[in-house]
Amino acid sequence: MIEPIKPKVLAVRLIPNVAPDFAEKLGLTGYQRSIGMITADIDDAAYVALDEATKKAEVEVVYAKSFYCGAARASGPLSGEIIGILAGQNPAEVRAGVDACIDHLENECFFYTCDGGKTAWFPHTVSRTGSYLSKIAGIQEGEPLSYLIAPPIEAMYGLDAALKAAEVTMKAFYGPPTETNFGGGLLTGSQSACRSACEAFQRSVIDVVENGLNY
Numbered sequence: 001m002i003e004p005i006k007p008k009v010l011a012v013r014l015i016p017n018v019a020p021d022f023a024e025k026l027g028l029t030g031y032q033r034s035i036g037m038i039t040a041d042i043d044d045a046a047y048v049a050l051d052e053a054t055k056k057a058e059v060e061v062v063y064a065k066s067f068y069c070g071a072a073r074a075s076g077p078l079s080g081e082i083i084g085i086l087a088g089q090n091p092a093e094v095r096a097g098v099d100a101c102i103d104h105l106e107n108e109c110f111f112y113t114c115d116g117g118k119t120a121w122f123p124h125t126v127s128r129t130g131s132y133l134s135k136i137a138g139i140q141e142g143e144p145l146s147y148l149i150a151p152p153i154e155a156m157y158g159l160d161a162a163l164k165a166a167e168v169t170m171k172a173f174y175g176p177p178t179e180t181n182f183g184g185g186l187l188t189g190s191q192s193a194c195r196s197a198c199e200a201f202q203r204s205v206i207d208v209v210e211n212g213l214n215y
Contacts, residue, residue: 002206004110005120007042009102011078016091026062032087035062036098041071043082043180044122044149045109047133050084052104054130059088059097061132070180081180111149114206121150121158121205122184123198127191137171137186145171146187146194148201152176154208155183158201165200166193 014036018028026035036059040046043066050061063085067074071081086101088094111120126133126145134141146168150158155176163170168189176183187197 002112002114002202005042005113005117006110007040007045007105008080009105010039010041010080011037012039012098012102013037014091014094014098018087026085026087028062028087031089032060032062034088034091034094036086036088036094038084038086038098038101039078039080040082040084040105041074041080042109042111043067043070044124044147044184045105045111046082046084046101048109048124048126048147049101049104050086051126051130051132052108053086053097053101054132055128056100057086057088057097058093059086061085062087064132066179068179112202115209119151119154119205119209121148121154121202123148123202123205125191125194125198133186137188139171139188143188144191144194146189146197146201147184148187148198149174149182149184150201150205152181152183154205155185157208158204159185159187161204162187162197162201166196168193168197 016034066082086097111122113120124147128142168187171188172186174184
């Protein structure tokens, strides 16, 4: 039985007026005076949620990094698997972006499992990209993406199946090991093609999980 693994937001902070030295290190533009910071226990879901924030508010993702080894070996109770930073012109815009990010994490972006959480995968269709994922994938804002992540062999097997199942092209490849020892990629095409790619990816991951030595 396939079950969702829902991410948890662990900590959030807003800085209305960033110190100039800090702003310089973050690469903020002259109009970006405020930032919002968020940590969560699932990194890929958070990347998608940060992208969603750029569609719901006048904000930009200026920093987003996964932590090595993942949430199970986090450096502290509020570290999780990722830190993301949104920047905007004023606190109101940043707060709106953070709120959108949290809402998307809690209601839209889930990993899935079929073996009680021992294996997890992320077969997520982004119907319309924002500025962050568009830049990473090298596509126009508003184009669809298949965001596909799984453990190493499941990810590689699943990516091949996804590319063969639909009219999609790979725009980013995350060869294992990533910081969290997973792998995957970003595929683009029509919305229906991206959904089909996600479905093929999921079927292939489940096949490996259930029949690991049946080659």
